Amino acid sequence: MISIASKEIEFSRLYKRLNILSLILVIISLGMLSIKGLNLGVDFKGGTLIEIRTDNNQIKISDIRQSFLKMNIGDVIVKNFGNDKDYLVKIELSDNKNPDFIEKINNQLSADLGSVVNFRRVENVGPKVSNELLKDGLLAIILALGAMLIYIWIRFEWQFSLGAIIAIIHDVVITLGFFSFLSYEINLSIVAAVLTIVGYSMNDTVVIFDRIRENLRKYSKITIIQISNISTNETLSRTLITSITTLLALSSIFFFGGEILKGFSFAMILGVVIGTYSSIFVATPILNYTKVNQKTVARENSE
Amino acid sequence: MLYFSKLKIFVIYFIIVLLSFFSLTNFIGSENNIFVKKVNLGLDLQGGSYLLLEVDSNPIIKQKLQNKLITLRKTLKENNFKYKNLNLKDKNIIFHINKNEIIKFEKFFLNKSNPINSFYERYNSYELDYSITEDVISINFSKFGLIEIASSSLEQSLEIVRKRIDEVGTNDPTIIKRGNNRILVELPGLDDPNRIKKLLGKTANLSFRLVSDDSNFGSELLSFDKGDQKLNISKRVLLSGDNLINARPSLDNRSNETIVSFTLDRVGAKKFAKITTANVGKKLAIILDNKIISAPQIREPILGGSGQISGSFDFQSATDLALLLRSGALPAPLNILEERTVGPDLGEDSIKSGSFSLLIGFILVIFYMIFKYRFLGIIADFALIINLVLLVGILSLLEATLTLPGIAGIILTVGMAVDANVLIFERIKEEMKTEKSNIHAFDIGYKKAQTTILDANITTLISAIILFFLGSGPVKGFAVTLGLGILTTLFSVIFFAKHMSSIYVMKNKDKNIKV
Numbered sequence: 001m002i003s004i005a006s007k008e009i010e011f012s013r014l015y016k017r018l019n020i021l022s023l024i025l026v027i028i029s030l031g032m033l034s035i036k037g038l039n040l041g042v043d044f045k046g047g048t049l050i051e052i053r054t055d056n057n058q059i060k061i062s063d064i065r066q067s068f069l070k071m072n073i074g075d076v077i078v079k080n081f082g083n084d085k086d087y088l089v090k091i092e093l094s095d096n097k098n099p100d101f102i103e104k105i106n107n108q109l110s111a112d113l114g115s116v117v118n119f120r121r122v123e124n125v126g127p128k129v130s131n132e133l134l135k136d137g138l139l140a141i142i143l144a145l146g147a148m149l150i151y152i153w154i155r156f157e158w159q160f161s162l163g164a165i166i167a168i169i170h171d172v173v174i175t176l177g178f179f180s181f182l183s184y185e186i187n188l189s190i191v192a193a194v195l196t197i198v199g200y201s202m203n204d205t206v207v208i209f210d211r212i213r214e215n216l217r218k219y220s221k222i223t224i225i226q227i228s229n230i231s232t233n234e235t236l237s238r239t240l241i242t243s244i245t246t247l248l249a250l251s252s253i254f255f256f257g258g259e260i261l262k263g264f265s266f267a268m269i270l271g272v273v274i275g276t277y278s279s280i281f282v283a284t285p286i287l288n289y290t291k292v293n294q295k296t297v298a299r300e301n302s303e
Numbered sequence: 304m305l306y307f308s309k310l311k312i313f314v315i316y317f318i319i320v321l322l323s324f325f326s327l328t329n330f331i332g333s334e335n336n337i338f339v340k341k342v343n344l345g346l347d348l349q350g351g352s353y354l355l356l357e358v359d360s361n362p363i364i365k366q367k368l369q370n371k372l373i374t375l376r377k378t379l380k381e382n383n384f385k386y387k388n389l390n391l392k393d394k395n396i397i398f399h400i401n402k403n404e405i406i407k408f409e410k411f412f413l414n415k416s417n418p419i420n421s422f423y424e425r426y427n428s429y430e431l432d433y434s435i436t437e438d439v440i441s442i443n444f445s446k447f448g449l450i451e452i453a454s455s456s457l458e459q460s461l462e463i464v465r466k467r468i469d470e471v472g473t474n475d476p477t478i479i480k481r482g483n484n485r486i487l488v489e490l491p492g493l494d495d496p497n498r499i500k501k502l503l504g505k506t507a508n509l510s511f512r513l514v515s516d517d518s519n520f521g522s523e524l525l526s527f528d529k530g531d532q533k534l535n536i537s538k539r540v541l542l543s544g545d546n547l548i549n550a551r552p553s554l555d556n557r558s559n560e561t562i563v564s565f566t567l568d569r570v571g572a573k574k575f576a577k578i579t580t581a582n583v584g585k586k587l588a589i590i591l592d593n594k595i596i597s598a599p600q601i602r603e604p605i606l607g608g609s610g611q612i613s614g615s616f617d618f619q620s621a622t623d624l625a626l627l628l629r630s631g632a633l634p635a636p637l638n639i640l641e642e643r644t645v646g647p648d649l650g651e652d653s654i655k656s657g658s659f660s661l662l663i664g665f666i667l668v669i670f671y672m673i674f675k676y677r678f679l680g681i682i683a684d685f686a687l688i689i690n691l692v693l694l695v696g697i698l699s700l701l702e703a704t705l706t707l708p709g710i711a712g713i714i715l716t717v718g719m720a721v722d723a724n725v726l727i728f729e730r731i732k733e734e735m736k737t738e739k740s741n742i743h744a745f746d747i748g749y750k751k752a753q754t755t756i757l758d759a760n761i762t763t764l765i766s767a768i769i770l771f772f773l774g775s776g777p778v779k780g781f782a783v784t785l786g787l788g789i790l791t792t793l794f795s796v797i798f799f800a801k802h803m804s805s806i807y808v809m810k811n812k813d814k815n816i817k818v
Contacts, residue, residue, distance in 0.1 A: 099500035099639065120649040124642040129355060133775065140773040147765045155758065188778045189708055192770055196785065199766035203759040210755045238729045241675060242722040245668045249718025252664030253711055258656035261711055
């Protein structure tokens with residue numbers, strides 16, 4: 001039975017140290033989120049986003065900035081987007097009811113730069129809609145967490161639910177913390193990424209928990225720590241293979257999927273890595289802290 | 304059990320063949336056949352414009368209250384009420400009434416056949432609400448009165464918006480209601496929405512009014528559409544755009560100027576004849592949305608019911624004005640709440656980069672699985688290919704909209720789909736350690752992994768469903784492919800891959816299978 005132990009990794013030895021690390025990361029992330037906040041994109045803050053392609057690469061980014069400065073339309077952020085012909089312009093001013101707004105900018109810009117400017121993408125979100133999108137986004141994340149909570153509460157004992165939920169919150173907070181730290185923009189697709197991370201992290205945790213529960217019924221004499229080790233080891237190669245294939249797919253999006261999907265795939269890659277880590281080192285130790293034992297699952301059975 | 308009945312095998316492969324057919328129809332030429340179903344490309348992939356408009360019903364409410372005030376004044380007089388100070392104060396009609404008459408007024412006001420306050424049977428409510436403080440009565444629209452106004456102005460606006468967009472002639476526009484005061488417009492393939500935005504931004508209220516000589520009580524100062532010049536215009540509307548039946552741009556023979564010529568209906572023609580006869584020598588202003596377009600002098604009576612508007616137009620602006628006049632006035636101004644436009648070249652780039660990254664992701668995962676599991680890896684890869692074919696098939700069958708995030712969802716499905724097979728293979732590997740019979744090991748492996756697979760996929764499915772209902776635009780496309788991807792994954796693993804591995808293990812039941 002314990003013969004497998006020879007090539008087992010004793011994950012439990014790392015629990016304490018990594019838990020402290022996680023705690024620090026969560027606190028730093030919460031700090032970042034409350035002090036620095038998130039860089040909300042046009043979707044959630046309102047404003048105008050224009051993706052510009054210029055037809056000659058002699059144009060300097062400062063020329064574009066200068067031209068916008070002249071237009072006097074409030075705060076404008078201009079940055080390169082992928083290559084030296086493409087730029088992304090973000091205009092903070094959100095409440096404009098003038099239907100000529102975009103056309104006027106295009107004319108002015110073309111005149112100032114002395115060459116035809118192609119607006120490849122325009123996103124103009126008014127304050128009403130951006131508020132609604134923000135509310136819907138938050139609601140979606142909260143609902144997803146709630147739904148996961150209910151699902152795992154039905155499927156497992158409360159100690160397991162607690163572990164899984166803490167792990168998910170850990171993943172979401174640290175992922176968003178990274179976004180805050182790097183000042184990466186939060187848009188609709190990031191919300192999609194966060195929801196997928198929630199699903200993925202849950203999935204990963206459930207696979208290990210399933211095995212822990214099975215092993216609690218199989219081995220009657222050993223402690224939860226040992227059971228955690230055995231179960232994590234037994235599922236380890238699955239955990240790694242699935243993470244690797246998912247990461248392979250995601251890095252393909254990140255490197256080849258174009259600029260628009262960069263933020264999304266970055267968030268997902270981050271989330272998958274953190275989610276894999278958290279199911280082994282956050283969710284599982286909580287079973288240990290909440291003193292799960294053979295009786296925990298036996299009781300459930302007799303109910 | 305690894306055993307598959309003939310019927311089960313037939314059903315599995317029938318579904319696969321059927322959905323493969325639908326996924327193939329995407330690549331055949333577009334005959335208009337009911338059997339040819341295709342995935343729709345989202346605006347972010349084919350280029351186009353998305354506009355969310357809001358009907359601003361405030362001006363209508365004000366207008367309607369104004370009308371109510373006039374009727375009220377008339378009826379109060381007719382019924383010999385003693386009232387004073389009847390006026391309009393921010394969305395309320397307010398007046399003083401003799402205290403003794405309050406009860407009489409209430410009785411009159413709540414009589415279901417009174418001329419001012421209609422009763423809506425279906426809401427079981429009146430159009431207007433009233434409140435009394437001492438001798439002051441305040442009247443405003445009730446909740447249902449407002450709903451009624453909003454829904455009727457939304458209906459009318461929707462029709463006018465449809466007319467205007469149809470006249471411009473774009474491909475397959477989508478124009479639908481959103482909520483109780485919004486209109487969603489999708490214009491695929493349109494790379495410059497400026498013209499449409501301008502056309503939708505105008506209420507196009509046309510009126511013919513006389514230019515008055517002095518700034519007396521019945522006139523207002525209005526400015527010209529072009530230039531800064533202003534004129535005193537009589538408030539009395541002699542003729543409105545409602546009586547117009549046709550308008551088109553044309554060239555004036557004498558001045559070689561672009562003009563808009565219009566035709567009036569019979570009532571309009573009669574009115575117009577009367578006006579022009581009575582006011583020869585005076586100036587008649589043509590006013591659109593409170594801006595003077597032109598104010599020509601009436602030289603002779605116009606009896607034929609047609610006329611022309613000149614106002615230093617170029618051909619484009621004359622065409623647009625004619626279009627606006629033909630489609631009629633919006634009942635209320637429309638505000639653009641949200642606009643998203645993607646140029647066709649960016650859409651093409653997105654399709655290219657999306658499909659390229661799908662291909663790369665697919666190849667990476669396929670080779671990794673073969674590297675990890677050898678022959679079983681090939682089975683998993685076949686399942687993955689079937690999975691993709693099924694996914695595209697279902698998307699086509701549902702004629703779902705594929706967006707760039709949707710492609711990301713497909714790639715993610717590729718990455719996550721192998722999970723189910725991995726769970727099974729790892730389980731079989733474990734079972735092989737203790738179990739002698741290959742068949743048994745496979746059998747138990749499949750059985751034990753099943754619950755975990757379901758568990759694991761349900762969590763992602765929950766996320767996808769929530770995202771589908773709360774996500775908007777392209778992100779919804781992600782939820783669709785991710786959610787459907789889970790279903791096709793389960794099918795391809797639990798049925799297809801299982802059947803393949805059962806054939807494999809039956810053939811090699813006595814050999815040493817390395818997992």
